[in-house]
Amino acid sequence: MHSPPRKRPGVNRSRQEQSPASLFTENATLIIHDPPLMSETSTSQPPLISIVVPVFNEEKGLQELFSRTALALERISPNFEVVCVDDGSRDDSLALLIAQHQKDPRFKAIALSRNFGHQRAVLAGLTYSRGAFIGVMDADLQDPPELFKDFHDKMEEGFDVVYAVRKNRKENRLKRSAYWMFYRLITNIADIRLPVDSGDFCLMKRQVLNEILRIPEQSLFLRGLRFWVGFRQAGFEYERAERFAGTTKYSLKRLLQLAYNGIFSFSDFPIRFLGRLGYSTIVISLMYTAFILSKKLIWGEIIEGFTTLILAIFFFGGVQLVSIRILGEYISRIYDQSRARPLFIVQEAHL
Ligand code: UDP
Numbered sequence: 001m002h003s004p005p006r007k008r009p010g011v012n013r014s015r016q017e018q019s020p021a022s023l024f025t026e027n028a029t030l031i032i033h034d035p036p037l038m039s040e041t042s043t044s045q046p047p048l049i050s051i052v053v054p055v056f057n058e059e060k061g062l063q064e065l066f067s068r069t070a071l072a073l074e075r076i077s078p079n080f081e082v083v084c085v086d087d088g089s090r091d092d093s094l095a096l097l098i099a100q101h102q103k104d105p106r107f108k109a110i111a112l113s114r115n116f117g118h119q120r121a122v123l124a125g126l127t128y129s130r131g132a133f134i135g136v137m138d139a140d141l142q143d144p145p146e147l148f149k150d151f152h153d154k155m156e157e158g159f160d161v162v163y164a165v166r167k168n169r170k171e172n173r174l175k176r177s178a179y180w181m182f183y184r185l186i187t188n189i190a191d192i193r194l195p196v197d198s199g200d201f202c203l204m205k206r207q208v209l210n211e212i213l214r215i216p217e218q219s220l221f222l223r224g225l226r227f228w229v230g231f232r233q234a235g236f237e238y239e240r241a242e243r244f245a246g247t248t249k250y251s252l253k254r255l256l257q258l259a260y261n262g263i264f265s266f267s268d269f270p271i272r273f274l275g276r277l278g279y280s281t282i283v284i285s286l287m288y289t290a291f292i293l294s295k296k297l298i299w300g301e302i303i304e305g306f307t308t309l310i311l312a313i314f315f316f317g318g319v320q321l322v323s324i325r326i327l328g329e330y331i332s333r334i335y336d337q338s339r340a341r342p343l344f345i346v347q348e349a350h351l
């Protein structure tokens, strides 16, 4: 069992304090995200492959997940671990995860103290995973675990990360078009060329994960960070399956939050957009002034003041409110980052 609240580790952890996961590669000197202490991790040899699975109220599909994942990973190596993170489920998911751990200790169960959201649950699992290869997939079997074998084979061609690219989605049309628009928008405005239609489903090498874990960002957009760290990366096209059981656990609010994190963490487009808006309104108002003045000077027409005034007030009022909103978003993100709360809290860990 795991003692829950621990001091957030300082930036310069000494080598002795690091988790075993970070010790067995040369490259890990600075891991920010609260890795488990030595006493809390399993003492067995690190596995070849770790798969992180965030779980939130998924009791109906878990048995299928366990059997399909075990079977699929056996095809790569029997030396695997599946790090399941219970993200504050209110159903029997945690009990099922613990039962599975007792049956097959290669399945680990980590319980967060409440619901922290998908991205943070994945991050929690990543800090606990000890494999040389680390994968991420959803618990609802929309990401087929059988593909890890293909990812692993592809990595043998010399890649450090293989991420899945969704060829098509089996979700409703509204959600599909929202995703479609978001990925095109972010690809166009982001400072780096984020791959289109790729989620968190991937397999990466330990070195890549260690670099991701060094990033102390509060607003998580893991698929962006995974791309941002660089290394040799390849996309792998697949058809995204339907949920095996249950309904989506991502509320619209959470989905929008994720989209916001992607946009604000990977692009300064919103702030540049304000500048452009400002310049354009100045140009338009100057042109309009010239037009009105010429009407008066050349044709001697009387200027209709009231309507123009009201329109201008409304227009600039709107522009200013939107601008304050965008600035506010940056300020709240700075505030969030400066508070530096831990991104997740582990209540118990069955390792
Ligand atoms: N999930 C989670 N915490 C949450 C919401 C979702 O751990 O607050 C998990 C969920 O159990 C699933 C994965 O994240 O394994 C993806 O969620 P979901 O399938 O509901 O999202 P969708 O595929 O509909 O976008």
Ligand code: MG
Pocket: 138, 140, 142, 243, 248
């Ligand atoms: Mg899903």
